[in-house]
Amino acid sequence: MTISWFNNGIKSDSIVHTVDDNFKVITNVKGNQNEEMVVVDVSKLKNATSQPKISIAGINFEVFGTGELKFLLGETEMVTIKGRGNYGLKPTEKKLVNNAEENVKIKSDSNVPKFNISLECHKESGFEV
Secondary structure, eight states: OOOOOOOOTTTOOOOEEEOOOSSSSEEEEETTTEEEEEEEOOGGTEEEEEEEEEOOOOOOOOSSSSEEEEEEEEEEEEEEOOOOEEOOOSSSOOEEOOSOOEEEEEETTTTTEEEEEEEEEEEEEEEEE
């Protein structure tokens, strides 16, 4: 079953943190072509200390068109996705983590007219409990 999160073809960008607890942050993102955006700013998360570190644990995605989305931690490209599906829920796919405090960014190319993402990140260290 495919769920389309856009109504009537209206393009709109949005980033919404639906969960931000002591263990994880879940972020829903809607975007368009040729975007580069910070979707999780680690310093603004609940209970962040001076060096918060997160990992990308799971991605549910719906990427329209023939293009790709790239997920980055800081400037390090972690995974590229296209089409519809999920990442991080299979035994062969691991959590994506960097060794430093890094924000999660998304870059879309010109062949992505719109996309919908539900991103789960885990708080690895640098958060007060």
